[in-house]
Amino acid sequence: MKYTIHGGDVDLISRMYGIEKEKIINFSGNVSPMGLPxxxxxxxxxxxxxxxxxxxxxxxxxxxxxxxxxxxxxxxxxxxxxxxxxxxxxxxxxxxxxxxxxxxxxxxxxxxxxxxxxxxxxxxxxxxxxxxxxxxxxxxxxxxxxxxxxxxxxxxxxxxxxxxxxxxxxxxxxxxxxxxxxxxxxxxxxxxxxxxxxxxxxxxxxxxxxxxxxxxxxxxxxxxxxxxxxxxxxxxxxxxxxxxxxxxxxxxxxxxxxxxxxDKEFIKNSRSFICSERKRICDILIDFKNIYVYKTQSNFFLLKILKEGVTSKDVFDKLIKKNILIRNAEDFPFLSDRFIRFCILLKDENDMLLNELRKITE
Ligand SMILES: Cc1ncc(COP(=O)(O)O)c(C=O)c1O
CATH class of the missing domain: 3.40.640.10 (Type I PLP-dependent aspartate aminotransferase-like (Major domain))
Known part of the structure; x- marks a missing residue:
């Protein structure tokens, strides 16, 4: 039976890969990195x-x-x-x-x-x-x-x-x-x-x-x-x-x-952080030669991997070994084994993911 890993299912990933839940950097749940107000x-x-x-x-x-x-x-x-x-x-x-x-x-x-x-x-x-x-x-x-x-x-x-x-x-x-x-x-x-x-x-x-x-x-x-x-x-x-x-x-x-x-202050700060970080990440990804980035108005990005022979599962596996959890998006209708999704976290975490993605796809 094909088992689908849904975004945010950190407990399952933790059990499957033997990684402590607290150590997983979760880019798959689409939850804001600003924390609870x-x-x-x-x-x-x-x-x-x-x-x-x-x-x-x-x-x-x-x-x-x-x-x-x-x-x-x-x-x-x-x-x-x-x-x-x-x-x-x-x-x-x-x-x-x-x-x-x-x-x-x-x-x-x-x-x-x-x-x-x-x-x-x-x-x-x-x-x-x-x-x-x-x-x-x-x-x-x-x-x-x-x-x-x-x-x-x-x-x-x-x-x-x-x-x-x-x-x-x-x-x-x-x-x-x-x-x-x-x-x-x-x-x-x-x-x-x-x-x-x-x-x-x-x-x-x-x-x-x-x-x-x-x-x-x-x-x-x-x-x-x-x-x-x-x-x-x-x-x-x-x-x-x-x-x-x-x-x-x-x-x-x-x-x-x-x-x-x-909580107007939290709302304003969250929106302003996500909007500016989204732009920053998008500008960086546009320069990746083996990745196609789709324009987004959300707190996550859908990417297509263009590098020959590299699938979304390959990227997922390589990243989870570094405790980085992204969403392998291959099981969404009309997408293929080339699509991944990740959400915006804090700047250092985003930079870490971008560096790893660059290494995997270059
Ligand atoms: C589009 C969409 N709607 C609804 C939900 C579920 O949200 P909630 O936690 O409010 O039930 C999700 C969760 O990922 C979602 O992506």
């Missing part, structure tokens, strides 16, 4: 006793904080145990019989569509287009049989994006065909200020839209499990709320959420 660390340590009480089952003040942070109407917000819980419940609520998933993309969507027994087709982001979505081609295949469209923006693993203007065009077509649209904005906070890519402002106007967001990556807290969905379709949201367990967001996550979304 200190405001969140303080609020947890000063409020340990919050665990002795149930969180607000309606999560009203958490939703207010998310609304203020994201620009969404708090009435349209549903919170969940990571975005993964919301992906699962929203897809079950839509219950799509026929879906289109823009791909290569995060695998959880296809898993959930299959769980609902629905059929799906993958709309290929073409390598020849540098994996940038061809809107006209996508619009051609959406028809009245299409129940659901899934789009990650920026996309994982390509880092490519769709502007708000183009999202609107897609949503208009989908409204005509009665197609529900999921936009996964897990990586949206990492995008440059001058690219307008969020679909949140469109959620009031389009009730065939659900924007899914998380805190795991940008706020460096994948263990906290806090995500949120923004959707103005009352029928779908009521079904989701009927399915979801009460209190699925625990008291710590509720408290941390109320704190992190207000």
């Amino acid at each position: 200190s405001s969140v660390r303080n609020v947890i340590t000063n409020n340990i006793d919050c665990i002795c009480e149930y969180p607000d089952v309606a999560y009203l003040s958490l939703k207010e904080a998310i609304g203020e942070y994201s620009g969404a109407n708090p009435k349209n917000i549903t919170v969940g145990n990571g975005s993964t819980e919301l992906i699962s419940h929203f897809i079950a609520a839509v219950n799509p019989q026929k879906s289109i998933v823009v791909s290569p993309a995060y695998s959880e969507y296809i898993k959930e569509i299959k769980n609902c027994g629905g059929a799906f087709s993958l709309f290929e982001l073409q390598e020849k287009d540098d994996f940038i979505l061809n809107i006209d081609e996508l619009l051609k295949i959406i028809d009245s049989d299409t129940d659901m469209l899934v789009l990650c923006n920026p996309n994982n693993p390509t880092g490519t994006y769709v502007t708000e203007e183009n999202l609107k065009i897609i949503l208009q077509k989908c409204r005509e065909t009665d197609t529900f649209v999921f936009i996964d904005e897990t990586y949206v906070e990492f995008a440059d200020d001058n690219v307008n890519i969020s679909g949140v402002a469109l959620t009031d106007e389009f009730d065939n839209l659900c924007v899914i967001r998380g805190t795991s990556k940008f706020f460096c807290c994948p263990g906290l499990r806090l995500g949120y969905a923004i959707c103005s379709n009352n029928k779908i949201c009521d079904t989701v709320n009927g399915r979801k367990d009460s209190w699925s967001v625990n008291s710590f996550a509720e408290l941390c959420g109320k704190t992190m979304f207000k």
Whole structure:
């Protein structure tokens, strides 16, 4: 049986390669290197006793904080145990019989569509287009049989994006065909200020839209499990709320959420670090003669190895021997054994990876 190693699965890698977990430099999980905001660390340590009480089952003040942070109407917000819980419940609520998933993309969507027994087709982001979505081609295949469209923006693993203007065009077509649209904005906070890519402002106007967001990556807290969905379709949201367990967001996550979304300094510093480091790394990689780097608006890079005879598995194996963990991206649909993905860590760590990559591919 072919075993796929998913990004971030440090425990598995540690067991497989006999490396202590703490020694692995994890470039595969797409988690921000800025660490937990200190405001969140303080609020947890000063409020340990919050665990002795149930969180607000309606999560009203958490939703207010998310609304203020994201620009969404708090009435349209549903919170969940990571975005993964919301992906699962929203897809079950839509219950799509026929879906289109823009791909290569995060695998959880296809898993959930299959769980609902629905059929799906993958709309290929073409390598020849540098994996940038061809809107006209996508619009051609959406028809009245299409129940659901899934789009990650920026996309994982390509880092490519769709502007708000183009999202609107897609949503208009989908409204005509009665197609529900999921936009996964897990990586949206990492995008440059001058690219307008969020679909949140469109959620009031389009009730065939659900924007899914998380805190795991940008706020460096994948263990906290806090995500949120923004959707103005009352029928779908009521079904989701009927399915979801009460209190699925625990008291710590509720408290941390109320704190992190207000931490303007952390948010500003994180964005500014990732944006400048992304540019610096991209400028360095462009000069690698045996690597092709795709433009990204996320906190990770997709690379194609051009050196003859060197596969993504070779690069993975060589790096893990140095305790460096990257994502071998060969198992994503439409990618091959030439693709790797790595996320932006701190400057010294990034330089270490770039040096190793240079040695392997020169
Ligand atoms: C596109 C995308 N959506 C959702 C998730 C899951 O995030 P969460 O930790 O919020 O469940 C990931 C995790 O890698 C992801 O890449």
